[in-house]
């Protein structure tokens with residue numbers, strides 16, 4: 001059975017604007033899934049429905065096959081953690097350590113277990129040396145890692161990252177890749193919204209494309225990035241490697257190795 005299910009889910013904001021329309025999805029533990037699509041496509045709205053920050057206007061969200069409508073947002077977010085698009089919407093403590101410890105503290109863990117979770121989350125997010133600092137001593141791009149660590153420390157089965165690659169340099173993007181692998185190795189599901197197509201190709205086996213409120217297609221990077229009609233409709237660009245291949249008259253490759261093989265034949 002899939003861990004998290006969205007069944008014909010729609011959502012309208014209080015002003016009547018429908019941002020998510022009839023989306024059905026299933027997520028398994030241990031998988032890394034990318035969500036791509038233009039700004040305004042409904043990506044953030046859809047993932048907020050997954051952890052109870054927003055509640056569907058139509059359809060339902062299920063965790064382990066059970067409807068979640070009677071669960072509180074706190075109960076849901078223990079199982080499905082959401083890292084905000086803007087870290088400053090999430091950060092409210094005066095040290096990085098307190099920020100990371102806040103979630104697990106509310107779970108009434110033993111002190112030793114709490115410390116272990118905070119240390120492990122800080123370590124994987126590259127924050128071990130700065131735990132005593134004020135979050136705002138770190139630049140915006142690094143503050144994102146504080147909010148990721150804060151969610152990891154709560155140990156949810158699903159981790160949702162909303163545009164973690166925005167404004168990140170190569171080194172930080174590589175660190176994000178490591179964090180995603182660390183989580184899937186622990187059998188967590190990781191759902192990541194991103195505009196970085198190279199990152200999608202490198203880190204994900206399953207890609208969801210959103211456009212104009214709806215899920216338009218899901219598939220492997222190859223199935224998505226060689227569907228030119230879909231890319232056109234969704235106003236998305238192919239990753240560079242696909243663009244290079246296309247300019248050489250070659251189709252359906254995703255890596256330099258695959259390209260090399262086709263060119264050398």
Ligand SMILES: Nc1ncnc2c1ncn2[C@@H]1O[C@H](COP(=O)(O)OP(=O)(O)O)[C@@H](O)[C@H]1O
Pocket residue numbers: 013014015017018019037038039040041042043044045046
């Ligand atoms: N609080 C809100 N009230 C009304 N409309 C909103 C609100 N938040 C977002 N929207 C609209 O919903 C649409 C989808 O937004 P969002 O889910 O944030 O898209 P994405 O994350 O793909 O950029 C956009 O047109 C946006 O303007």
Ligand SMILES: [Mg+2]
Pocket residue numbers: 043044045085162
């Ligand atoms: Mg968004």
